[in-house]
Amino acid sequence: MAVYTDVSRADLEALLTNFELGSLVDFKGIEGGIENTNYFVTLIDSKGDHQEYVLTLFEELNKEEMPYFVELTTWLAERGCPVPFPYKDHNGIALKMMHSRPALLQPRLAGSHIETLTASHCAQIGNALAQFHQAGRDFYLQRQAHRGVFWWRRESQQIARKLSEEDAALLRTEVELFDQLREQSWNLPQGAIHGDLFFDNALFDNDKLSAVLDIYNACTGYLLFDLAIVANDWCVNPDGSIDPQREQALLTAYNEVRPFEENEYHAWPQLVRTAAMRFWLSRLIPALDPNSTQKIKDPEEFRRILTFRIQNPAKLP
C-alpha cells in the first residue's frame, strides 16, 4: 500500500473549501503506487451527482519542481492528450501543500490496467505517445532528466564495485555508446517526454486507451528515447526477447502521427539499449542496497532486454 502520508477527512474538507467542486462523500488510499501517496476522492456536486477525483501528495518531488508538471499536464490535456491535469482553486492556483508535501487534485480518469498486452494496445500507445510528443514539442518549460545521462554516468561508476566484472563492463559500454551517440551531429528531435510510460502507467476502458498516468518522470529529452522506453516494456516477452508483432504495431502507429526523421533510423538501435540500461541501473541501485526501503523490482528483467537488444539490433520500420 503506497499511502505514505495520512490525510484526514478534516484535511480534505479544508482543501475543498478552496475549490468549487462539491462536498466530500468519501475517500480511500490507492494501493499499488510506488512513489507518491494517492487517494480516490468522491464528491457530490451542486446537481447532486457523484464525481470522482484523485488527490496526489508528492513524496519525492519538492514544491519548486512542481510548476513544470502542473504546466505540462495542463498543456497536454488542452491539446487532447489523455493525461490528468490539476484543478485550479478559485484563485487560479493548482499547487497545494498538505502535511508539508506538494499536493494536486485531479480528475479520476476512467479505465483499468491491462493484464495481457496485444498488438492493438501497443498501436494505441504508439499513437498516443506520438500525439504527446507533437503536443509537447513547443512546450515552453524545460526540465533536465532526473535519471538521464549525468545520473547514469555517475551511478554506473558508483555501483560498478558491487557488480561482476562482466556486468560492470556492460554498463560502462552502454554509457559510452550513448555518449558517442550524443556527439553525432544528428540533431535528433527533442521535446517534453513522459520518461516512464510503462504499461502500468496506462489505463484502458473497453480496450481503448483512456489514460496516461504518472507524468512525474517527464523531462526534456530525445523523443525517440521515450519510444524506446515504451518498446522495451510494452513489447517484451517474459524471457526478455521482443515480440516483433507488438513492436511493429507500436512503431507503425507512432510513425503515422509523427513520421521518423532520417537520423532517428540511425539512433534507434542504440536508444533501445540505452533505455534498457537506464532501467537496469535504476533497479540495480535499490536491489544492491541493504538499507533500501524501496519496493524492489527485478533488475535482471532489464539486463535480459539489454542483452537481447545487443544480440538483435533493432530497426525502425
Ligand SMILES: Nc1ncnc2c1ncn2[C@@H]1O[C@H](COP(=O)(O)OP(=O)(O)O)[C@@H](O)[C@H]1O
Ligand atoms: N488520475 C487518475 N485516474 C485514475 N486512476 C489513477 C489516477 N491517478 C492515479 N491513479 C491510480 O493510482 C495508481 C498509482 O498512481 P501512480 O501515479 O502510478 O503512483 P506512483 O507514482 O506512486 O507509482 C495508478 O496506477 C492508477 O491505478
Ligand SMILES: N[C@@H](CCOP(=O)(O)O)C(=O)O
Ligand atoms: N517503471 C520503472 C519504475 C519507475 O522508474 P524510476 O526510475 O522512477 O524508479 C520500473 O519498472 O523500473
